[in-house]
Amino acid sequence: MRAYETPFEKVTAKTFPKGPDVLASGHRACQGCGEVLALRLLLKALGPEIICVSATGCMEVCTAPFPQSAWRTPWIHVAFENAAAVAAGVESAVGILRRKKRGPDRRIPVVAIAGDGGTADIGIQALSGALERGHEDFIYICLDNEAYMNTGIQRSSETPFGANTTTSPSGKRSKGQSTWKKDMPAIAAAHGVPYVATANPAFHLDLMSKARRAAAIEGPAYLHVYSSCPTGWRLKPELAVTIGKLAVNTRIFPLYEVLDGRYVLNRKVDSPVPVSEYFKLQGRFRHLKEEDYGYIQARVNEEYEKIVKLAETFPVELQAAS
Amino acid sequence: MPAKPIGLEVSLAVAEAVRLCDADVVAAYPITPQTHIVEHLSELVADGKLDAAYIPVESEQSAMSSCIGSAAAGARTFTATSSQGLALMNEMVYIAPTLRTPVVMAIVNRALSAPINIWNDHSDIMSVRDAGWIALFAENGQEALDLTILAFRIAEDRRVSLPVSINIDGFTLSHFIEPVILPEIEEVAAFLPPFDPLVKLDIAKPISMGLLAMPESYTEARKATDDVLLGSKAVVKEAFADFGKRFGREYRTVETYRTEGAETVLVMMGSIAETAMTAVDEMRAQGEKVGIARIRLWRPFPVEEFKAAVAGARRLAVIDRHLVMGAPDGPVALEIKSLMYADERRPEITNYIVGLGGRDVTREDFKYITKKAQEPGAHVRPRYDLVGVWE
Amino acid sequence: MPRETDAIMKVKDLPPGFTAEPGSTLEFKTGDWRSARPVLDREKCIYCGFCYIYCPDGVYQDMGKDEKWFKPDLDYCKGCGVCAQECPKKCIEMVLEEV
The missing domain is CATH 3.40.50.920 (Rossmann fold)
Structure with a gap:
């Protein structure tokens, strides 16, 4: 079955899962953490009958300090760079035990969760291997907060151009991060996996439905999830959702899916908010000047248009809720 | 039943032992001189002689990561490596014991770089000496085969639940054709009970594994692992004794x-x-x-x-x-x-x-x-x- | 006499594999991180659920169709103020905690 034909249960305002959270309160995420919000909503959409694998990072440390754990699913953390490989092992084990009639006789999604560093930098090899091998019930979630926040806000290959971090500081001869974000969704899609999507907790129904679709589709799925970080971005904690909406409405973080290689733009932004509105809320961009805004605006529009063009190339009729 | 020895390359004998143990998951990456083991295992899987998931991972680091995940999910798990491969998986080798994931690994011993050298010594295993694994050394082909079967029994024993390595000298043992007796699969099944994990990722009874230890618990966690490792000697000796009774080949911790x-x-x-x-x-x-x-x-x-x-x-x-x-x-x-x-x-x-x-x-x-x-x-x-x- | 210890658990009492029970962070009350707490005006509340949906800490509980509001569990509320910010009716006010 084609990925875009695979039926799945969408999350709507009416069908929003109101049961207890899969991720319990009492975790140690910072006040106003957009990453733990994304994680909470994704897990809510997937439900507790999954197995989770975390990479080392904020979400791992803040949810599982011995002797406590916030996870109500089976959960394992092994190391930083290998969430995809651990999940591949779990997925293979669950699959073979099912076939050998020594495990539950149904699909159990195995969900690897890592930050941007654990995905795009140190974990990209393990991720590439797992995507390429085609594990059937494998979902990889990159919670992208655009720097190594757990170790103290160092730049990663997902840090956006112009952002001040502790290893891409702005200064007399620096505007902060000097490179553009590594295009992880495109890299994931290039593996020929059936499902890749970007998502953002500020668009919670879209985010949660994408998690459901990822679980329904047979074959590896990759979700790239916008995750605001009040500490690392110098953002007021109460703006976790506001900033997420702006990221989409400025075209900085377009919401799209790639189903069997076909792009679908989920949210058209015809009259975008200027990128400066997004930057002004965050201390990490405080040093940027008007001319920098212009440069970034042009590039943001160009990247957005690319997605629009890709979506026009092979149009897909998306499967409605089953 | 007195079985007759057959001539078999030692690497293949190890792979046959894994088949006899009905392993569920093999995750491995090619490296000389270990490759013959996993080549033969992939053949066994391809021919339907071993009902296992073979994960052709993209590195040894991922091999051990996948093995930890697989064992944690309750599957009988095997891998093999050598030298640089073991060095690359070093980080995960140190993690498996405290998570109590009973992975079995054949280490076909080879020198570590530099200079790069593919031949035998023990520098690879010594780089993980302190990791918390049970480590066995084989002298000949029969022993390599028998220790592989024993390794699963010891590793999966709920009093142990630790990873085990079987060390086999590269080329000078692994690539030799030796006379070996292949036990019957029923005999092995009688010796090796089904894997009943001590710690398991199970949706029916969720637990969290791999937690953060603050200074207030790290010391105790490490001591607990060492206690289990030290205590495993009794289980090793018990398994050796039972093996001797069933298969007629006696092994001791020191020969x-x-x-x-x-x-x-x-x-x-x-x-x-x-x-x-x-x-x-x-x-x-x-x-x-x-x-x-x-x-x-x-x-x-x-x-x-x-x-x-x-x-x-x-x-x-x-x-x-x-x-x-x-x-x-x-x-x-x-x-x-x-x-x-x-x-x-x-x-x-x-x-x-x-x-x-x-x-x-x-x-x-x-x-x-x-x-x-x-x-x-x-x-x-x-x-x-x-x-x-x-x- | 043994040296005094900072340890939280004896070696023999540790769970095998250094594991933890599901959802056990509930034992840790993050509410004392808070400097301001959400106070809801139930007159203005339209029971839309955004406070519940967008709370990073999952502290809001659905009080059901009869009561028609969501109640924050102050044992865990860290006082981030996302709920107040996202409330479409602006019926949540962040009130400073008295020190």
């Missing part, structure tokens, strides 16, 4: 050869003992009072069994296959000197390092070592003797 009345005991691990036995026979024929103590169980170190094996010897000539940079001795000698220090009848202990990077270890080497160990004052020399080095 001795002609140690009766021996004044000098040569201490070693692995396949060089085959050559050493011939050398000892020749020396014994000349009236030399010499014997061999071969350590089969390297971790946990069988302290009492070792002391009993060498009791009465005036001197121990410890033979290492790895050079510990910057240290006075090789790893086995360091260990033995430490544990014999407080012994009332402390023997004279000398250390010889041989066979690095595949250099041949001959009968003459063992005769040289025996002679050197008897030189007055040999044991107070400040450093190891690197046998055959051209300086």
Whole structure:
């Protein structure tokens, strides 16, 4: 079955899962953490009958300090760079035990969760291997907060151009991060996996439905999830959702899916908010000047248009809720 | 039923043992000289002779990561590696024991770079000496096969639930065709109960594994792992005894050869003992009072069994296959000197390092070592003797 | 006499594999991180659920169709103020905690 034909249960305002959270309160995420919000909503959409694998990072440390754990699913953390490989092992084990009639006789999604560093930098090899091998019930979630926040806000290959971090500081001869974000969704899609999507907790129904679709589709799925970080971005904690909406409405973080290689733009932004509105809320961009805004605006529009063009190339009729 | 030995390459014998154990998951990456094991395993899977998931991972780091995930999910799990591969998986090798994930790994021992070298010594396994794995050393093909079966039994025992390595000397053992008896699959099934994990990722009973330890719990967590490892010796001995009863091949944690009345005991691990036995026979024929103590169980170190094996010897000539940079001795000698220090009848202990990077270890080497160990004052020399080095 | 210890658990009492029970962070009350707490005006509340949906800490509980509001569990509320910010009716006010 084609990925875009695979039926799945969408999350709507009416069908929003109101049961207890899969991720319990009492975790140690910072006040106003957009990453733990994304994680909470994704897990809510997937439900507790999954197995989770975390990479080392904020979400791992803040949810599982011995002797406590916030996870109500089976959960394992092994190391930083290998969430995809651990999940591949779990997925293979669950699959073979099912076939050998020594495990539950149904699909159990195995969900690897890592930050941007654990995905795009140190974990990209393990991720590439797992995507390429085609594990059937494998979902990889990159919670992208655009720097190594757990170790103290160092730049990663997902840090956006112009952002001040502790290893891409702005200064007399620096505007902060000097490179553009590594295009992880495109890299994931290039593996020929059936499902890749970007998502953002500020668009919670879209985010949660994408998690459901990822679980329904047979074959590896990759979700790239916008995750605001009040500490690392110098953002007021109460703006976790506001900033997420702006990221989409400025075209900085377009919401799209790639189903069997076909792009679908989920949210058209015809009259975008200027990128400066997004930057002004965050201390990490405080040093940027008007001319920098212009440069970034042009590039943001160009990247957005690319997605629009890709979506026009092979149009897909998306499967409605089953 | 008296089975007849067949000629089989030792690597293939190890793979056949994994088949007989009905492993569920194999995750491995190619590296010389380990590759024949996993090549044969992929054939067995492809031919439907082993009902397992074979994960052709993209690195050894991922191999061990996948193995930890697989064992945590309740599957009988195997991998094999060598040298640089083991070095690359080092981080995960240290993690598996405390998570209590009973992975079984064949380490086809090969020298570590640099310079790059594909031949045999023990530098790879010694790089993970302290990780918390049970480590067994095979001398010959039959032993490599039997220890693989034993490894699953020991690893998965709920009193243990630790990873186990079977060390097989690269090329000099792994690539030799040896006579081996393949047990019947039913016999193995009777010896090796189905895997009933101590710790499991189970949606029916969710737990969290791999937690953050603050200074208030890290010490206790590490001690707990060491306690389990030390305690596993009893289970190893129990498994050896049961194996002997069922299959007629007796294994001990420390094997001795002609140690009766021996004044000098040569201490070693692995396949060089085959050559050493011939050398000892020749020396014994000349009236030399010499014997061999071969350590089969390297971790946990069988302290009492070792002391009993060498009791009465005036001197121990410890033979290492790895050079510990910057240290006075090789790893086995360091260990033995430490544990014999407080012994009332402390023997004279000398250390010889041989066979690095595949250099041949001959009968003459063992005769040289025996002679050197008897030189007055040999044991107070400040450093190891690197046998055959051209300086 | 043994040295005093900072340890939280004895070696023999540790769970095998150094594991934890599901959802056990509930034992840790993050509410004392808070400097301001959400106070809801139930007159203005339209029971839309955004406070519940967008709370990073999942502290809001659905009080059901009869009561028609969501109640924050102050044991865990860290006082981030996302709920107040996202409330479409602006019926949540962040009130400073008295020190």
